[in-house]
Amino acid sequence: MEYFHKPVLLAEVLKQLRCTNGSIVIDCTLGGAGHAEAILDLITPEGFLLGIDQDIAALDAARVRLARFSQQNFSLVRGNFSELDRILAEVGLYAIDGVLFDLGVSSVQFDRAERGFSYRFDAPLDMRMDQRQALTAFDVVNAYSRGDLTCVIKEYGEERWANRIAAFIIKARQNRPIATTFELVDVIKDAIPAPARRRGGHPAKQMFQALRIEVNGEIKILERSFRDAIKWLRPGGRLVILSYHSLEDRVAKNVINDLSKGCICPPGLPVCTCGHMPQLSVVTRKVVRPTPGEIAENPRAESARLRAAEKL
Ligand SMILES: C[S@@+](CC[C@H](N)C(=O)[O-])C[C@H]1O[C@@H](n2cnc3c(N)ncnc32)[C@H](O)[C@@H]1O
Missing domain, CATH: 1.10.150.170 (Putative methyltransferase TM0872, insert domain)
Known part of the structure; x- marks a missing residue:
């Protein structure tokens, strides 16, 4: 059976990731590689994409979809994105330009x-x-x-x-x-x-x-995973999170807001004692939603919400 999952908010994801030839990008939720293929088109011939998925069927389909790219430009790993630190150490990647999380299940998981x-x-x-x-x-x-x-x-x-x-x-x-x-x-x-x-x-x-x-323990792992991903971004690198459930979006929003705060001392203190420094700047002040046109074409995009942030 063909593996078909239409990538959601594709143009917005590419715009927010701001990837160009030579960028190093991690797609933490590879699925059928719809987003990954479009990213590779932008970052090759010099760039590199690491694709992670825990579902063997997704990885098999992604390998077929990405076959036209050189093996030097991408690597696919079966694993859980909650183990990002270990996976990155094994692949030998650091100072990342962009990280994408497109959360939840794929159309193919639903349709099989x-x-x-x-x-x-x-x-x-x-x-x-x-x-x-x-x-x-x-x-x-x-x-x-x-x-x-x-x-x-x-x-x-x-x-x-x-x-x-x-x-x-x-x-x-x-x-x-x-x-x-x-x-x-x-x-x-x-x-x-x-x-x-x-x-x-x-x-x-x-x-x-x-x-x-x-x-699948989907919500419990999110906060740690987002924080780990942010840690590996180089200054100017972008984090993009696509969520489909209010609980997922809440975690994304809280982590981004928390890491974009400066001083967190109680109000009224004459001098800052916390020394808290912002690590991120919020790129999408308001959450980005799909247009009615995209939803008409792909009803599964309906609940999608995109947030992006930039590493300082
Ligand atoms: C919405 S789909 C991604 C679709 C993909 N962006 C595309 O364009 O084809 C989500 C994928 O992430 C995978 N996934 C979800 N949670 C994961 C986790 N914690 N670790 C690794 N993969 C995960 C699922 O198996 C699924 O294939």
């Missing part, structure tokens, strides 16, 4: 039924981006306590019926494990009262989002 990410296809409950990982969606659904399930569904899914869904899951799994996406969808439909089910999108949308975020 057997990955178990989508409520549209019947498949085993999996949802792992890294197929080597032990924890699956099956484990979360069948082994988490009611309290833990409620927290996950409420926090990562922002699901109003989190409590009821967790209770219905606990009841359903007393008979036998909930093994497939469609079995889980049935439990969710039973848990959400009919009038609420008729409003809005698919009743399982929020629950599936919450499960996916939990299985």
